[in-house]
Amino acid sequence: MLIYLSITILVLLLLSIPVGATLVLLGIGVDIFFSPFPLTKALGQTFWSAANSFLLLSIPLFVLMGQLIVKSGVAAKAYQTLDYWLSWLPGGLLHSNIVTSTFFSATSGSSVATAATISTVALPQQKALKYDPRLFLGTIAAGGTLGILIPPSINLIVYGFLTETSIPKLFVAGLIPGLLLALLFVVASAILCMIKPELGGPSNKTSWSVKFRSLVHLLPLLFLFAMIIGSIYLGWATPTESASIGVVAALLLAAAYRQLTLKNLLSALDETIKTTSMIMLIILAASFLNFTLSAGGISRYLTDFITAFNLSDFQLLLLVLFIFVMLGFFIETLSLMVITIPIVTPLLFGVGYDPIWFGIVMIIFVELALITPPVGLNLYIVQANRPGEPFSDVLVGVIPYIIVMLLMAALLVAFPQIALWLPDNIQ
Amino acid sequence: MSTAISRLLDRLTELARTISRVIAWLLGAMLLATILLIAVEVVTRKLFGHSFRFVHEYSGYLLAIFSAWGLAHTLLERAHIRIDILYNTASLTLQRCMDLLSIVSMAVIALLIAFYGYPLLERSITNGSLSNTTMSTPMWIPHLIWLSGYVWFSLVTLLLVLRGLRSFLPAYRDKKDPLLTAEFHAEQL
Numbered sequence: 001m002l003i004y005l006s007i008t009i010l011v012l013l014l015l016s017i018p019v020g021a022t023l024v025l026l027g028i029g030v031d032i033f034f035s036p037f038p039l040t041k042a043l044g045q046t047f048w049s050a051a052n053s054f055l056l057l058s059i060p061l062f063v064l065m066g067q068l069i070v071k072s073g074v075a076a077k078a079y080q081t082l083d084y085w086l087s088w089l090p091g092g093l094l095h096s097n098i099v100t101s102t103f104f105s106a107t108s109g110s111s112v113a114t115a116a117t118i119s120t121v122a123l124p125q126q127k128a129l130k131y132d133p134r135l136f137l138g139t140i141a142a143g144g145t146l147g148i149l150i151p152p153s154i155n156l157i158v159y160g161f162l163t164e165t166s167i168p169k170l171f172v173a174g175l176i177p178g179l180l181l182a183l184l185f186v187v188a189s190a191i192l193c194m195i196k197p198e199l200g201g202p203s204n205k206t207s208w209s210v211k212f213r214s215l216v217h218l219l220p221l222l223f224l225f226a227m228i229i230g231s232i233y234l235g236w237a238t239p240t241e242s243a244s245i246g247v248v249a250a251l252l253l254a255a256a257y258r259q260l261t262l263k264n265l266l267s268a269l270d271e272t273i274k275t276t277s278m279i280m281l282i283i284l285a286a287s288f289l290n291f292t293l294s295a296g297g298i299s300r301y302l303t304d305f306i307t308a309f310n311l312s313d314f315q316l317l318l319l320v321l322f323i324f325v326m327l328g329f330f331i332e333t334l335s336l337m338v339i340t341i342p343i344v345t346p347l348l349f350g351v352g353y354d355p356i357w358f359g360i361v362m363i364i365f366v367e368l369a370l371i372t373p374p375v376g377l378n379l380y381i382v383q384a385n386r387p388g389e390p391f392s393d394v395l396v397g398v399i400p401y402i403i404v405m406l407l408m409a410a411l412l413v414a415f416p417q418i419a420l421w422l423p424d425n426i427q
Numbered sequence: 428m429s430t431a432i433s434r435l436l437d438r439l440t441e442l443a444r445t446i447s448r449v450i451a452w453l454l455g456a457m458l459l460a461t462i463l464l465i466a467v468e469v470v471t472r473k474l475f476g477h478s479f480r481f482v483h484e485y486s487g488y489l490l491a492i493f494s495a496w497g498l499a500h501t502l503l504e505r506a507h508i509r510i511d512i513l514y515n516t517a518s519l520t521l522q523r524c525m526d527l528l529s530i531v532s533m534a535v536i537a538l539l540i541a542f543y544g545y546p547l548l549e550r551s552i553t554n555g556s557l558s559n560t561t562m563s564t565p566m567w568i569p570h571l572i573w574l575s576g577y578v579w580f581s582l583v584t585l586l587l588v589l590r591g592l593r594s595f596l597p598a599y600r601d602k603k604d605p606l607l608t609a610e611f612h613a614e615q616l
Contacts, residue, residue: 016514016525016609018507021532044544051491244465269455274506277497
């Protein structure tokens with residue numbers, strides 16, 4: 001069954017069959033070849049009951065909130081502020097790229113949206129101030145990936161839904177690793193620019209009065225983040241309810257920046273519907289596959305596999321992470337998550353790995369998949385804003401940050417408390 | 428295929444696109460209304476201890492309906508994820524085959540979901556099922572709206588299957604059908 005699964009998944013995906021269809025067909029295959037009972041009959045029931053979910057409604061809401069914030073234009077103002085505060089560091093604007101991504105991530109559940117927004121505000125500066133493109137682009141592509149680690153995060157909602165793990169706990173668990181990773185990005189950029197100053201750009205000095213006056217532009221993002229995450233932790237609201245409040249606040253924010261036009265609202269809604277339908281089809285298909293796999297006795301096959309190779313718990317974890325890296329080269333991130341979760345999580349949870357901790361580790365590898373070629377969405381997002389220039393600039397630029405992410409993953413494996421301390425102590 | 432049939436196919440696709448787009452606007456309006464209701468519900472619950480229970484139940488139905496009715500619009504805007512790594516290196520004919528295979532697989536799952544979804548509707552009508560809440564919603568209403576979304580999606584996929592077949596005709600040999608290709612377009616993101 002494991003061989004059937006791996007080969008069929010790869011063949012169907014490589015034939016460019018849409019991911020949602022691939023997963024449903026795979027589930028039907030499990031029914032035909034491995035199950036004594038008819039399972040496909042449950043297709044309608046699964047699609048209805050998995051979609052009739054108040055929890056998953058948070059997905060369109062977080063998508064819409066992110067869209068509205070993008071359209072409000074607050075990112076450009078925040079970028080300017082962080083430029084005033086951080087550009088004295090070796091590497092100049094590189095740090096504003098990373099830290100603006102961090103702020104933006106805290107109000108956006110998507111890495112792609114984060115990278116797209118930061119590229120549109122940052123790239124004109126790279127040209128104007130004659131920065132070396134490579135590291136500059138690397139900071140945007142890598143900084144953008146923080147969107148799914150720092151809460152709110154659509155990918156953590158999907159993980160929580162498929163593994164039945166608490167989403168508030170996952171959100172809070174992502175916070176320290178997210179900030180730590182951002183800090184490591186900043187430190188790595190500064191070190192690189194101290195060794196080779198030509199990698200960065202001019203450092204700027206700004207007067208303190210300008211610095212303090214500019215801080216006002218960070219307030220909307222901080223306020224929104226505090227409201228969303230705060231209302232979940234104070235027990236006032238579920239993730240879906242806090243996302244609704246977030247959308248209302250984002251509407252007010254867009255209105256305050258005079259960007260709440262009918263055109264902007266319609267295009268935000270249109271994006272939300274497309275993104276949500278795409279994600280929901282994949283999630284529902286994954287729920288169906290999940291159901292056929294457990295009914296078809298996947299756990300028995302997996303246990304046999306482990307006994308046959310006599311893997312220790314740690315070797316098993318390394319094997320899973322290695323598979324993530326390999327698949328991450330070729331497979332888009334949401335698909336990477338939904339095709340691996342039903343197979344690897346029962347194994348890892350079975351031998352005692354913590355579901356919350358593993359969710360965060362998995363997100364780091366999903367982030368890595370976003371910036372590893374040939375299929376790394378963030379690389380293309382950044383490149384899309386500079387047509388006609390060499391793509392290799394982006395590819396070279398992300399290398400230092402890939403190393404930093406692997407370091408971060410190693411830290412999480414060595415010290416699980418980085419992720420678990422906050423959720424354990426906040427209750 | 429004669430040009431008249433081909434022109435009819437184009438006109439039907441245009442019609443399907445328009446209908447799907449209007450439905451998407453409706454879904455958007457429903458989503459905004461739901462968001463406002465949920466936000467108001469949280470505030471009144473916090474301040475006055477008063478809760479509208481129906482909000483929770485109906486927003487669940489909304490997502491189910493959303494996930495069915497948004498599919499056609501998403502398909503016509505080519506926003507469903509396909510892995511294009513081999514696709515991009517394939518020849519035009521091969522790409523056409525992959526496009527056809529993709530849309531056929533979408534049609535197959537759409538029809539299967541609609542087919543196996545029907546018993547849900549049938550049971551809720553014959554048993555007169557009510558929701559397990561204070562609202563006692565007759566379940567056939569959300570089931571019917573949800574299922575019709577998949578029926579609409581099936582119809583649209585079948586239309587696109589026809590277009591996929593048409594792309595092999597000599598008259599269409601030089602270009603790919605823009606509604607079926609998996610090519611990456613940055614401006615869509």
